[in-house]
Amino acid sequence: MKKVKPHSQKNQSQYKPSLARIIAIEVESAVRDTRTFTLEFLDDAAREQFQYLPGQFAELSVAGAGEAPISITSSPTQPHPEFCIKRMGVVTRAIHNLSVGDTIGVRGPYGNTFPLETMEGKNIIFVAGGIGLAPLRSLIIYMLDAQHRSRYKDITIIYGARSPGDFLFKRDLKQWAQRQDVTYHETVDKADETYTGKEGFVPQLLEEVAPKSANAIALTCGPPIMIKFVLQGLTKLGFTPDQIITTLEMRMKCGIGKCGRCNIGPYYVCIDGPVFSYRQILGMPQEY
Amino acid sequence: MAKDSTKHLTSKLLPKKNLEQFLDALLKQYDVIAPVEQNGFSRYQKITRGTECCLKYRLPRNSIKEFFLPQDETLFFFEPGAASLSDAPSAKREPIIFPVRPCDVRALTILDAVFDDEQFSDSYYVEKRRRMRLIGMACLEPDDTCFCETFDINSTDGTGCDLFLTEVEDSYIIDVLTTKGKTLIKTLADAPQELIQKKKQQVAARRKSQSLKLAEVQNFLKQCFESELWEEMAAKCLSCGACAFLCPTCHCFDITDDVAGKIGRRLRSWDCCMFPKFTLHASGHNPRTKHAQRLRQRIMHKFSYFPENKSLIACVGCGRCVVACPVNLDIREILSTLASSTHPASP
Ligand SMILES: Cc1cc2nc3c(=O)[nH]c(=O)nc-3n(C[C@H](O)[C@H](O)[C@H](O)COP(=O)(O)OP(=O)(O)OC[C@H]3O[C@@H](n4cnc5c(N)ncnc54)[C@H](O)[C@@H]3O)c2cc1C
Ligand code: SF4
Ligand code: SF4
Ligand code: FES
Numbered sequence: 212m213k214k215v216k217p218h219s220q221k222n223q224s225q226y227k228p229s230l231a232r233i234i235a236i237e238v239e240s241a242v243r244d245t246r247t248f249t250l251e252f253l254d255d256a257a258r259e260q261f262q263y264l265p266g267q268f269a270e271l272s273v274a275g276a277g278e279a280p281i282s283i284t285s286s287p288t289q290p291h292p293e294f295c296i297k298r299m300g301v302v303t304r305a306i307h308n309l310s311v312g313d314t315i316g317v318r319g320p321y322g323n324t325f326p327l328e329t330m331e332g333k334n335i336i337f338v339a340g341g342i343g344l345a346p347l348r349s350l351i352i353y354m355l356d357a358q359h360r361s362r363y364k365d366i367t368i369i370y371g372a373r374s375p376g377d378f379l380f381k382r383d384l385k386q387w388a389q390r391q392d393v394t395y396h397e398t399v400d401k402a403d404e405t406y407t408g409k410e411g412f413v414p415q416l417l418e419e420v421a422p423k424s425a426n427a428i429a430l431t432c433g434p435p436i437m438i439k440f441v442l443q444g445l446t447k448l449g450f451t452p453d454q455i456i457t458t459l460e461m462r463m464k465c466g467i468g469k470c471g472r473c474n475i476g477p478y479y480v481c482i483d484g485p486v487f488s489y490r491q492i493l494g495m496p497q498e499y
Numbered sequence: 500m501a502k503d504s505t506k507h508l509t510s511k512l513l514p515k516k517n518l519e520q521f522l523d524a525l526l527k528q529y530d531v532i533a534p535v536e537q538n539g540f541s542r543y544q545k546i547t548r549g550t551e552c553c554l555k556y557r558l559p560r561n562s563i564k565e566f567f568l569p570q571d572e573t574l575f576f577f578e579p580g581a582a583s584l585s586d587a588p589s590a591k592r593e594p595i596i597f598p599v600r601p602c603d604v605r606a607l608t609i610l611d612a613v614f615d616d617e618q619f620s621d622s623y624y625v626e627k628r629r630r631m632r633l634i635g636m637a638c639l640e641p642d643d644t645c646f647c648e649t650f651d652i653n654s655t656d657g658t659g660c661d662l663f664l665t666e667v668e669d670s671y672i673i674d675v676l677t678t679k680g681k682t683l684i685k686t687l688a689d690a691p692q693e694l695i696q697k698k699k700q701q702v703a704a705r706r707k708s709q710s711l712k713l714a715e716v717q718n719f720l721k722q723c724f725e726s727e728l729w730e731e732m733a734a735k736c737l738s739c740g741a742c743a744f745l746c747p748t749c750h751c752f753d754i755t756d757d758v759a760g761k762i763g764r765r766l767r768s769w770d771c772c773m774f775p776k777f778t779l780h781a782s783g784h785n786p787r788t789k790h791a792q793r794l795r796q797r798i799m800h801k802f803s804y805f806p807e808n809k810s811l812i813a814c815v816g817c818g819r820c821v822v823a824c825p826v827n828l829d830i831r832e833i834l835s836t837l838a839s840s841t842h843p844a845s846p
Contacts, residue, residue: 226765230582274577278765455716467618469621470618477807498786
């Protein structure tokens with residue numbers, strides 16, 4: 212995959228965020244403390260400027276707490292940007308403490324995008340674990356949108372969570388499961404008494420579903436250990452490293468290739484990623 | 500970086516005894532940054548009088564990068580709780596650095612490649628760079644720790660400066676290289692031809708700084724990623740970061756919020772890839788936990804990754820890291836050790 216350069220953002224104060232209002236908060240998982248925030252920019256210029264595509268991320272900030280890079284989980288086909296955030300440390304806690312109507316800082320969009328053109332005319336397989344669905348959801352919604360659906364062939368979604376309470380975006384999952392033009396599979400690591408679906412890890416489910424590699428692209432996001440086994444599984448199914456797309460997470464600060472923090476080999480994950488092909492990953496130092 | 504043309508306009512004469520007076524005249528209109536003597540070394544800082552400038556040491560301990568990328572810089576102010584941000588005020592007087600050595604000038608072109616690239620230009624850096632005037636000075640005698648020549652830096656060439664001084668007998672010949680520079684030397688007389696000739700002879704006869712064989716540096720480093728030598732070389736590294744903070748090309752930074760009462764600031768501050776927490780994720784995962792991995796990152800970034808991306812080696816051979824390291828790690832030795840490990844001397 213080539214280094215994808217998004218549009219130039221010269222002549223802006225790169226570190227001053229635009230301000231947005233939180234217009235909705237959805238508690239996705241009480242167990243994992245994960246919430247989705249829907250935002251609306253305070254001014255039109257900022258809304259205009261925030262033109263994004265699936266795969267990109269933004270630096271969200273709370274004045275006094277700091278900034279954190281978060282994937283844009285909505286699709287540009289939706290009216291407002293959405294961010295699904297797991298409470299981890301200082302910044303994500305501060306964001307979780309905000310309510311509807313509060314303002315939040317947004318810088319971006321940053322990073323490259325999923326290879327939208329390369330994927331046209333192909334069968335698409337999504338393999339997600341836990342919060343790894345957040346960046347992929349943007350692409351799923353984008354592809355399923357009436358404007359874009361015809362450009363992609365069969366769409367298969369394989370999603371796993373630790374427990375039934377850990378499934379994110381339940382409203383979307385239900386829709387995807389019902390759609391005729393999507394094959395949807397889900398699993399939990401550990402079932403409970405209320406759950407009647409599959410039990411087992413994502414890589415096992417992938418092996419069962421056994422998607423064909425011919426004319427296909429697989430996209431996978433999730434915890435590192437899951438990714439490791441999914442990559443093995445996909446390889447066994449005949450997927451070449453060029454047919455597998457994933458995202459890398461590195462600690463980030465600037466998001467614009469200056470601060471050096473996300474550097475791996477010749478790549479800066481914030482501008483050359485976060486989307487990488489498995490081929491690219493095989494060629495870089497194992498420092499992620 | 501768009502600088503005005505660097506063709507040589509004229510040569511002026513500044514007798515050494517008039518240097519303080521020259522600086523005092525500049526101070527009337529500009530902020531002047533010059534080396535100031537401390538305990539056995541000098542540091543670049545803002546001066547208030549020409550007499551404070553000390554040229555006893557070749558390279559001040561700090562580099563000039565802090566005047567473009569300050570150690571702590573306010574990106575903007577905010578009032579905690581209020582939904583508005585305000586810009587940090589910019590300095591009123593234009594600054595001048597005197598004197599800048601050719602290695603440090605090259606270091607600025609490396610920082611330019613980072614902060615003023617075609618995709619994202621960093622207005623904080625670019626604005627400071629635009630306002631700055633550089634008065635360079637030739638090195639006719641390198642220090643033991645200088646190895647600028649390794650990177651094809653000509654220590655008598657003023658490219659990138661507005662004015663460039665070369666010491667000749669008890670005077671400086673000032674080459675005027677830009678129109679911005681011209682405004683600084685209005686009152687000086689032209690240099691006499693015989694001194695200009697003498698300068699040329701001196702430049703030709705200068706003692707060059709040491710040169711490492713770096714032609715294949717990128718290639719050999721690629722082969723060295725998995726080398727056991729990293730562990731060995733990094734064994735004594737303290738991860739103190741002195742090397743990176745003093746380095747004119749190291750530019751890693753952190754962004755944090757600082758709140759004191761009703762005034763909040765988003766700050767950018769120097770950081771360093773040699774610090775263990777540099778790459779620590781919120782989850783506790785850390786891709787570079789060992790000294791060896793971090794030393795490797797610093798070296799690979801300068802000599803392999805950066806050249807791959809920007810076609811420039813991110814070291815200028817100033818030797819500041821060599822002088823400053825408390826446990827005497829020497830970047831020249833690191834490179835030559837690695838180089839000879841991939842090309843073992845044939846018997
Ligand atoms: C491209 C990208 C996309 C991401 N998308 C999401 C998402 O959609 N949802 C989500 O919940 N999380 C996401 N993360 C992870 C998220 O950025 C971290 O959980 C978050 O930065 C932790 O910050 P904190 O202040 O709460 O934690 P602290 O531990 O207090 O961290 C302090 C600072 O360290 C940095 N930092 C710490 N951990 C990370 C990390 N893993 N990645 C990057 N910077 C870090 C941040 O700058 C943060 O401000 C993403 C990370 C990256 C790099
Ligand atoms: S790495 Fe050392 S010698 Fe090279 S530019 Fe930095 S401080 Fe100077
Ligand atoms: S100055 Fe020396 S000890 Fe300190 S981090 Fe650099 S190499 Fe290590
Ligand atoms: S996050 Fe600063 S360089 Fe990538």
